[in-house]
Amino acid sequence: MKKSRSVPKPQKSKRAKYSLLFFFTVVIIMSIYGMYTVDKNFAPMMIKVSRSEAVTRFNALVLDTINTVTAEKGLKSEDFYIKVEDSDGKIRSLSVNTVLVNEICAKIASDISEGLSNMSSQKIPIPLGTVLGLTMFSNIGPAYKVTILPKGMATADYESQFGSAGINQINFQVWVTVKATVEIVNPVQELQIQTERKIVLVNSIITGEIPSTYFNYDGDKK
Secondary structure (H helix, E strand, O other): OOOOOOOOOOHHHHHHHHHHHHHHHHHHHHHHHHHHHHHHHHOOOOOHHHHHHHHHHHHHHHHHHHHHHHHHHHOOOHHHEEEEEEEEEEEEEEOOHHHHHHHHHHHHHHHHHHHHHHHHEEEEEHHHHHOOHHHHHHOOOOOEEEEEEEEEEEEEEEEEEEEEOOOOEEEEEEEEEEEEEEEEEEEOOOEEEEEEEEEEEEEEEEEEOOOOOEEEOOEOOO
């Protein structure tokens, strides 16, 4: 009587199981690494892009508001200073028209604050290559869109200066400094950034003998 031999089990199914397990393990590891990379690179990139766009829109709003306010009032450079002359027509003193400048600053701050509150949301696309931190593909691939909505309050202050610009010439300058705390609202988080823009409001030459006294913004008599 012949002895029966044990038939070895096929190894094909076993190898398939190991291959499938290896494949899923690699997929899980790659997915975890991908999510970590995206999270690591996306948050800073989102903050950078949001901040840059908010500052750009704020600066454009400041410039447009100042141009609009000054145009509406039809102001000229001589409206911004007060000149006192003697009987011979010589300039005795010069001072800033603080009432007018303060009025303009208040109007600028109010209009910019209103502009920020009325500013519509904007979607900013961030390419996937940038999110993944791949320099070669920073502007390639599908884009993730971040919605930003700048909002905040603005303040406006000014500085002024009188100085000699040559023989019988006085250089008169006024700068307006606008500051705002801009809040950036997006799906990931809310950010608050301090923004500042300094604009030359007046830069003119006054012809006449330099007076013995003139007054700058800080009130120091010179």
